[in-house]
Structures are given as structure tokens and as C-alpha cells.
Amino acid sequence: MPPEQLVEPTVIPQPQTIKVTKNQAAIIGNDVTIEFDKEDKALATAVQHLERWLTGQRLDPTPSGQKAAKIRIRIVDSLEQQEAYRLLVNKNGVNISASDATGVFYGIQSLIQLSEPWEIMRTRLLKLPMAFIQDKPAFSYRGMHLDVGRHMFPVESVKSYIDMLARYKMNRFHWHLTEDQGWRIEIKQYPKLQEVAAYRKETLKGHYSDQPHQFDGKRYGGFYTQEEVKEIVRYAQERFITVIPEIELPGHAQAAIAAYPELGCTGKPVEVATKWGIFEDVYCPSEETFTFLENVLTEVMALFPSEYIHIGGDECPKTQWEQSELCQQIIGEEGLKDEHELQSWFIQRIERFLNSKGRQIIGWDEILEGGLAPNATVMSWRGEAGGIEAAKQGHDVVMTPTTYCYFDYYQSNHPDEPLAIGGYLPLDKVYNYYPVPEELSEEEAKHILGAQGNVWTEYIPTPSKLQYMAYPRMQALSEVVWTGKKKPGYSNFVKRLSHHLKWMEKEGINAANHIYDVDLKVVGGQGAPLRISVSNAAEEGRFAVTKAPATGNADFPYTEPFEPESGMYTVQGYVKGVKTGRPATLQFEGHLAAGQKLTLESKPHPKYNGGQPQVVLNGVNGSDERYGDSEWLGFEGEDFVGTIEWEKLQLLNSASLRFFHGPGQWIYVPESVKISTWDETVQTWKAIGSSTVKAPDGKIATVEIDLGSVRTSKLRVEIRNHGKIEAGKQGAGHEAWLFVDEIRID
Known part of the structure; x- marks a missing residue:
């Protein structure tokens, strides 16, 4: 046998x-x-x-x-x-x-x-x-986060979330309980937190970048009673999960200030926020504020036995502090250098209070600014730099970078994907993360406790959508933090995951099952021939290709990557003869620069195709709605400076460039574009076309530049970033993002 x-x-x-x-x-x-x-x-x-x-x-x-x-x-x-x-x-x-x-x-x-x-x-x-x-686990901290400030979820939904964490051996539930848009935990000493701060009069409709803003006109809110909190904490404990509460300070405090205006620096009444973003009404560091926060945290500690109390510490605008007599007086009396050190002083005072009660603070990586509180643990979300810095200082770190751990980002390029905040974080990228940066020594690496997936809920209003956005990316992260370097590889994971997706479907869990979706993309470039590649994550089935307009055979089976012609390609996957997974479409438009070599002098951000400059010369436009798909090249505060080269002279007549505009995500069209050609006679670059760029009514700006029928083998493209974001706008004072799409040369 x-x-x-x-x-x-x-x-x-x-x-x-x-x-x-x-x-x-x-x-x-x-x-x-x-x-x-x-x-x-x-x-x-x-x-x-x-x-x-x-x-x-x-x-x-x-x-x-x-x-x-x-x-x-x-x-x-x-x-x-x-x-x-x-x-x-x-x-x-x-x-x-x-x-x-x-x-x-x-x-x-x-x-x-x-x-x-x-x-x-x-x-x-x-x-x-x-x-x-x-x-045994590779990391001691294996976490998932849930924001209930923007949208809250019934107790049974929170329990279901905890059940899923337990099934996959996650051991921390980070519960984000307070926000500008709503205060979600009952504090008995301050009833206005329940009466006022827990409710907003209406909610933003659509995406923040959609202009003008529109609202639904419906009052929204609620809070978890202390009895409900106890029930959830007990439920988690029975599943060997520690619940870490987050009470945001000193920023993201507008809801609390709406209830108690004396906690702010202006004393003026404000509303609970009705749209998303960062708001200038933050806690003023007065004795009245500290009394309030200590009383709130005392009630919180009575409900949560967790050693860690999360105090937020992120995205705290300093405008009101700069104008506050009290803040300037404290800066002078305490010998502080600026408002950043005032924030550190604020957090350190809260830390001393929590330490006196036997607790430790954990906060977002902004708590590094102005000096880190002595015993603080850092959650590194703005990339890994904050975590690296904290670990080198001897502080414990939980890695949660947006690039790998933000599950409110889009997880697929498919047009059917529901509205998300932006970005692009597919399942394989989560799975291939490793939380210990190479920059750390063996001793410093011991401070990396693990990693956490974050689920912010601006665009997640229902339990069903929460499940869709969290699973199966949570399952991928569970293997990252449990198995560590011994992970057997993404293909192996997907084979096992297929069974779990069936399991979740039978349980009525709305997981995102995309492993059979068609992945259709252009590969090659940088001087190599362009090809269209077709696959799916499951590595299973066959694919049928349809091209329009038809040139020759319009319908054919996919066998290997093939050379594209201009037109629309549609591909459907089949398993055992049955349509399986969502089809994909790709519009390819060839041009003289498609597939040619591009050398960048400026450095794009690694999480937006930083290592693949050829995506702006591959004949495919990026999404009109999402800057995070695989066709956009992102630069944080940097100009785009690049050289396109051909093997022989080309007659070039025009250039067309596309840019993304999303002020709500700190993304702005560039100030200007300049294109130059190499002048062999004087061995220098000679400008042959330029244009300023106006902000579009929508999200896409297209710039057309006449190149004057120049014959050359080398072009230099310079795109000047918007620069610092102006006061009064989202991200004021920060460097703007620049997103560049296809650079078409004809």
C-alpha cells in the first residue's frame, strides 16, 4: 500500500x-x-x-x-x-x-x-x-486596538472581537475610549461626560477629503457604563487577555472640553467634534485640569487592573498653549524650552500620579517630543523611528507603524472596496512584517515587546465593517507576533487561512476573503520590457483574460506574463471551472517613457512604493480615489527630482503628469513642475518646459507641458513640494505629502 x-x-x-x-x-x-x-x-x-x-x-x-x-x-x-x-x-x-x-x-x-x-x-x-x-510566543505583547470614540460598538460586538483575539493567541486589547468626537466611558464624578461629551449633534458624511463637507444631521453617541466596562474586562480576563484603557491627553480632548470648558485654555464653549481630524482645543495644564484628570484616572484604575494605562499623547496642537498666559508662565517657572517640553512636563506629571498608584503609562511616540517620561513605554505609530529612539534610550516599545499595522487602511485595490481612511495595507504586507528593526543591537532589541494592530473607526460605523477591516489582517499579525522569525512564509499562511475563512463564514463573521481575488499588475521597467502579470494569493486556479478594444484574439487563457498593448484588460479567476474571487481590470496606455530607466535623486517614502520608482513609468494610472495603491509614489516633505533615460535619441513633444490632492490627509499638489533636457554642448541641464500647479476641485490634478519637439535621450523632472502646511488647515506646521502618479511622455 x-x-x-x-x-x-x-x-x-x-x-x-x-x-x-x-x-x-x-x-x-x-x-x-x-x-x-x-x-x-x-x-x-x-x-x-x-x-x-x-x-x-x-x-x-x-x-x-x-x-x-x-x-x-x-x-x-x-x-x-x-x-x-x-x-x-x-x-x-x-x-x-x-x-x-x-x-x-x-x-x-x-x-x-x-x-x-x-x-x-x-x-x-x-x-x-x-x-x-x-x-511558545516570540513576543510578550501581542495586541489589537479598537477606537470607539469615532464610532462605538455594542458590548456583544466588543466581546466577539475579544473572542477572535483569544482564538489567535493575542493577549492585549487596547481600548481607545475618549476622543474629540465622543467620550465613551462613564465617570461618575463628572456626569456631563455622559450627558454632553458622549454625544455629537451629527456626523460627517463621506470622506473628509470630499468638499464641501456634508453631515447627516443625526445625533450620535453613547457610552459604556461602568458595569458594562467591568463585564468586558472580566470577559477578557477569562480569555487571558489584558484590557488596556486609553484616556487621551493632552490632545484629542474636545469632547471633554465641550462638557467642561474650563479644562481648555480659552474657557470658551465648544461642541463635540462632528468631523474627523486634529483639533486645537486641548487640555490646558491648569491645576483644575490635573484635578479632573487624576479623578478620571482614579475611576478608570478601579475598573481596569492593567499595569498599563494608555494616555495617548499624540497629535496635540500647541496653538492655544502658545497664546495662553498660564502656559507661558509654566514654561518660564519650570525652565522649559518650548511648548513641546511643556507637553512632556504635562505627561510626566500624569506619569508620577499613575506610578504612585502602581501603574505605568504607555503612549504614542509623540511622547518622545520634549523628553520622554522616565518610566514610559512607547507605541511607535509614525513609522519605526520613534520606537528605535525609545529602545536606544532604554524604554520598552510596542511597534504599531502605519505601514504594517493600521487596519483602517484599504486592504485591496479593487473598486468594490468600502470607503476607508486611505493608505493601502494588503494582507501579505502585514504578514511579512517583523517588529524588531535591524538598527537595534541585541540588547536594545530586548525592549521591543511586540506589535499591535490598530483599528481607527472614522469610516467603520458597524460591527460588520469592523470585522471586514480587522480580519484576516489580525490573523496575519498574530503569526507575526507569536511565531516570529520562524514564520513558514506567506503562501503557507494563505493555505491555512483558507480553512479559517470558511470557519468564520460559518460563524457569520464578515471577514475579508480576498485570497482568490485576481492580482493584475504591470511588472518590469527600469529599462526591462514591461509585462502584465496575473496571480492570486491562494496560488490556485486558472485565469481568463479579455482585452478591449480587441486586437487579434480578445479572449485568451493566461499562461505566463505577456507584453501589453494599449487597452483595457479584464481577468477573472476560476477554480475547478467555477468563477472564484473578484475579477480585476487594468487600463494600460503605452508612451515613450513607459518602461524606461528612472533615477531618483530625492527619496520617496518607503511605505508608498519608495523602492519602486518605475511605477510612475509603467503605463498605468493610479486610483482616482486612493493615494495608497501600488501606482502612486509618495514623498513626505520632499521634492521629486528624477532623470528618465533612453538608450537612443527620442523626439519628445509633450509631458503629462498626475498628482493627488487630499488636504485632509496632509496631501497637497506640488507648487510647480519643471522639465529639462541634457545639453551636451555645455554639459548642463536646459529647461524646456514648466508649469505651476493649481489645486483641483476634486482629488486629481493633471498638468500638461509642451516640450517643443525636443530630440534627446535624457529628461530631468523636478516637482517642487507644497512645503509646510498653512495654519488653520489639517496638519498645520507639518511638511506636506506629495503623491506622484504616471509621468507620460509623448
């Missing part, structure tokens, strides 16, 4: 060691017995999840003549690392041994996944393969 074809286990996150030696070893019926130390309360809590899950399977008794299986669970000293476990399945049943009750809980999660619950045997019995798992 041929050897048995072993079924690949589909556990996520991938265990450090997993071996399957036989497809069927143990049969589990409803008469299974679970042996464990019932006096150990934490252990009993872990085992309850297994008992509840087994009951939910509605199993039949073990067939007569077969011995009922046993599941033996115990705590052992040999597994020294916290949360570690060992799982063994043989013909007699299951053995789970762990370093602590949390490890037992994680062993149970792996056991549930190993049993393939989506394929219960027809006789209502569970089959378990003969397997051995030895496992």
Missing part, C-alpha cells in the same frame, strides 16, 4: 514546532473525560473554554467497543517561558502540559484548530490526527 498522504495542519498562528504523523489517531465523543487540577482556579477557567466548545459540537458517544478518549491537562515546571505549552495527541487521547494556565488556554486553542471543526465527521465525532506541538 502507498504511504498515507498526511493532511497539513491548519493551525494559526503557526506553532514553533508541529508534527503530524497520522491523519487519525484519536476519536472524541461526548463521553470524553478531562483530567486537571480542579483546585487551580486559573486552570479551571482555561478548561471551561474547552468544555464549552465540546458541548457546542453536539457530539455523539464514542462507538461501542472503543475506549472513550481522555484529555489530560497539567501545569509543569519544565516549560520555563510564560504562555508556553506542549500538545500531544495519540490513540488514547490528548495531553496538554503548559508553564501556566495561559499556556493551557493556548494549547486548547491549538487543539480546537487541529480538530478541524469545519469538517466534523458524519457520525458527530471529532477526529484528531496523531500530532505533537511544542510552542
Whole structure:
């Protein structure tokens, strides 16, 4: 007989060691017995999840003549690392041994996944393969965040979110509870937080960049009572998850100031914010403010046993502080250099209060500005630079850079994707992240506690959309922080994920199932021939290509990357003859510079195709709505300066350039464009065309430049960034972003 074809286990996150030696070893019926130390309360809590899950399977008794299986669970000293476990399945049943009750809980999660619950045997019995798992987490902090300030979610939805975190061995739930647009936690000493701060009169419709702003005219809000908070904290604890509350300060405080205007610097009444962004009404560092915050935090600490209390610390405009007599007086009396040091002084005072209560602060990387509070832990969100700096200073760090960890970003380029804040973060990019930067020494790297996925909810109003945006990117991140460098690779992950997506679908969870969507793109360039490539993440099925307008064969099967002609390509995937996944379309328009070599003197941002300058010379326009897709090149505060080269002389008549305009995301069209040609006679660049750029009514600005029928083999393109964002606009004082799309030369 041929050897048995072993079924690949589909556990996520991938265990450090997993071996399957036989497809069927143990049969589990409803008469299974679970042996464990019932006096150990934490252990009993872990085992309850297994008992509840087994009951939910509605199993039949073990067939007569077969011995009922046993599941033996115990705590052992040999597994020294916290949360570690060992799982063994043989013909007699299951053995789970762990370093602590949390490890037992994680062993149970792996056991549930190993049993393939989506394929219960027809006789209502569970089959378990003969397997051995030895496992422990790569990082101690494995987190997910949820913003309920912009949109809040029912208690049952929050519990469902926690259930998903637990299933994939995440152990921190960062609950963002206060915002400009709403205060979401009951504070008994300050009833106006519930009466005023928890409600806004209306909410922005569409995207912030859509002008003019329109509103729905509907009052929105609510808050979690302290009893509901206790219920959620208890629910998370039973799943070995710590809830970290966030009370934003000194910025993102407009809702609180709407309730208590004396907390602000102007004393003037303000409204709870009705649109998204950054607002200048921030806490004033008065004794009245500190009394308020200490009283609020005292009630918060009574509800949350977490060692960490998150204090925010991000995006705090200093305009009102600059104009405040009190703030300037404090700066002088305390010997502070500026308002940034005043923010640090503010945060350090809050830190001393929390430290006196046995708690630690954690905050966004802006808390580095003006000097980091002595015992603070940093969440690095504006890239990894803040985390690197904090780790080098000896502070603990949780990595949560927008590039890899912001799950409010678009996850697909497909036109059917629901509205998102912007950006582009596909599943594979999340999976391929590693939280420890190469710049850190071995000793400094010890300060990287792990990573966290963030879900900001400006454009996530419902539980269903929350699930769509969070899953399966959360599952990918779970493998990043649990398995670490031993991750088996994205293709392996996707194969396992396909089973979990079926599982979630049966449970009614609205996960984003895009693994069969067609990925259609132009590859090559930089002097190499351009080709159209077709694939999907599942690496499964076949693809049918349709081209319009038709030149020759308009419909053909895809077999390998092919040379494009100008026109629209549409590709549909098929698995076993059935249409599977969403189709993709691509409009290719050839031009004289398409595929040619482009050398950049300026440095684009790495998260917006920084390593692929050829995307602006590939014959494909970027999205009219999303600056984060794979066709846009982004520059933060930098000009675009690049040289296009041909192997031989070309007759060039015109240039056409596209730019994105989104002031709400700090993105502005450039000031000007200049194009020059190389003058061999004097060995210098000679300008042959230029144009200023006007802000468009919509999101796309197109600039046409007459090149005067020049014959050359080299062009220099200079695009001057907008510069600093003006006062009164979103991101005032920050360098503007410049987004460049196709540079068409004819």
C-alpha cells in the first residue's frame, strides 16, 4: 500500500514546532473525560473554554467497543517561558502540559484548530490526527486596538472581537475610549461626560477629503457604563487577555472640553467634534485640569487592573498653549524650552500620579517630543523611528507603524472596496512584517515587546465593517507576533487561512476573503520590457483574460506574463471551472517613457512604493480615489527630482503628469513642475518646459507641458513640494505629502 498522504495542519498562528504523523489517531465523543487540577482556579477557567466548545459540537458517544478518549491537562515546571505549552495527541487521547494556565488556554486553542471543526465527521465525532506541538510566543505583547470614540460598538460586538483575539493567541486589547468626537466611558464624578461629551449633534458624511463637507444631521453617541466596562474586562480576563484603557491627553480632548470648558485654555464653549481630524482645543495644564484628570484616572484604575494605562499623547496642537498666559508662565517657572517640553512636563506629571498608584503609562511616540517620561513605554505609530529612539534610550516599545499595522487602511485595490481612511495595507504586507528593526543591537532589541494592530473607526460605523477591516489582517499579525522569525512564509499562511475563512463564514463573521481575488499588475521597467502579470494569493486556479478594444484574439487563457498593448484588460479567476474571487481590470496606455530607466535623486517614502520608482513609468494610472495603491509614489516633505533615460535619441513633444490632492490627509499638489533636457554642448541641464500647479476641485490634478519637439535621450523632472502646511488647515506646521502618479511622455 502507498504511504498515507498526511493532511497539513491548519493551525494559526503557526506553532514553533508541529508534527503530524497520522491523519487519525484519536476519536472524541461526548463521553470524553478531562483530567486537571480542579483546585487551580486559573486552570479551571482555561478548561471551561474547552468544555464549552465540546458541548457546542453536539457530539455523539464514542462507538461501542472503543475506549472513550481522555484529555489530560497539567501545569509543569519544565516549560520555563510564560504562555508556553506542549500538545500531544495519540490513540488514547490528548495531553496538554503548559508553564501556566495561559499556556493551557493556548494549547486548547491549538487543539480546537487541529480538530478541524469545519469538517466534523458524519457520525458527530471529532477526529484528531496523531500530532505533537511544542510552542511558545516570540513576543510578550501581542495586541489589537479598537477606537470607539469615532464610532462605538455594542458590548456583544466588543466581546466577539475579544473572542477572535483569544482564538489567535493575542493577549492585549487596547481600548481607545475618549476622543474629540465622543467620550465613551462613564465617570461618575463628572456626569456631563455622559450627558454632553458622549454625544455629537451629527456626523460627517463621506470622506473628509470630499468638499464641501456634508453631515447627516443625526445625533450620535453613547457610552459604556461602568458595569458594562467591568463585564468586558472580566470577559477578557477569562480569555487571558489584558484590557488596556486609553484616556487621551493632552490632545484629542474636545469632547471633554465641550462638557467642561474650563479644562481648555480659552474657557470658551465648544461642541463635540462632528468631523474627523486634529483639533486645537486641548487640555490646558491648569491645576483644575490635573484635578479632573487624576479623578478620571482614579475611576478608570478601579475598573481596569492593567499595569498599563494608555494616555495617548499624540497629535496635540500647541496653538492655544502658545497664546495662553498660564502656559507661558509654566514654561518660564519650570525652565522649559518650548511648548513641546511643556507637553512632556504635562505627561510626566500624569506619569508620577499613575506610578504612585502602581501603574505605568504607555503612549504614542509623540511622547518622545520634549523628553520622554522616565518610566514610559512607547507605541511607535509614525513609522519605526520613534520606537528605535525609545529602545536606544532604554524604554520598552510596542511597534504599531502605519505601514504594517493600521487596519483602517484599504486592504485591496479593487473598486468594490468600502470607503476607508486611505493608505493601502494588503494582507501579505502585514504578514511579512517583523517588529524588531535591524538598527537595534541585541540588547536594545530586548525592549521591543511586540506589535499591535490598530483599528481607527472614522469610516467603520458597524460591527460588520469592523470585522471586514480587522480580519484576516489580525490573523496575519498574530503569526507575526507569536511565531516570529520562524514564520513558514506567506503562501503557507494563505493555505491555512483558507480553512479559517470558511470557519468564520460559518460563524457569520464578515471577514475579508480576498485570497482568490485576481492580482493584475504591470511588472518590469527600469529599462526591462514591461509585462502584465496575473496571480492570486491562494496560488490556485486558472485565469481568463479579455482585452478591449480587441486586437487579434480578445479572449485568451493566461499562461505566463505577456507584453501589453494599449487597452483595457479584464481577468477573472476560476477554480475547478467555477468563477472564484473578484475579477480585476487594468487600463494600460503605452508612451515613450513607459518602461524606461528612472533615477531618483530625492527619496520617496518607503511605505508608498519608495523602492519602486518605475511605477510612475509603467503605463498605468493610479486610483482616482486612493493615494495608497501600488501606482502612486509618495514623498513626505520632499521634492521629486528624477532623470528618465533612453538608450537612443527620442523626439519628445509633450509631458503629462498626475498628482493627488487630499488636504485632509496632509496631501497637497506640488507648487510647480519643471522639465529639462541634457545639453551636451555645455554639459548642463536646459529647461524646456514648466508649469505651476493649481489645486483641483476634486482629488486629481493633471498638468500638461509642451516640450517643443525636443530630440534627446535624457529628461530631468523636478516637482517642487507644497512645503509646510498653512495654519488653520489639517496638519498645520507639518511638511506636506506629495503623491506622484504616471509621468507620460509623448
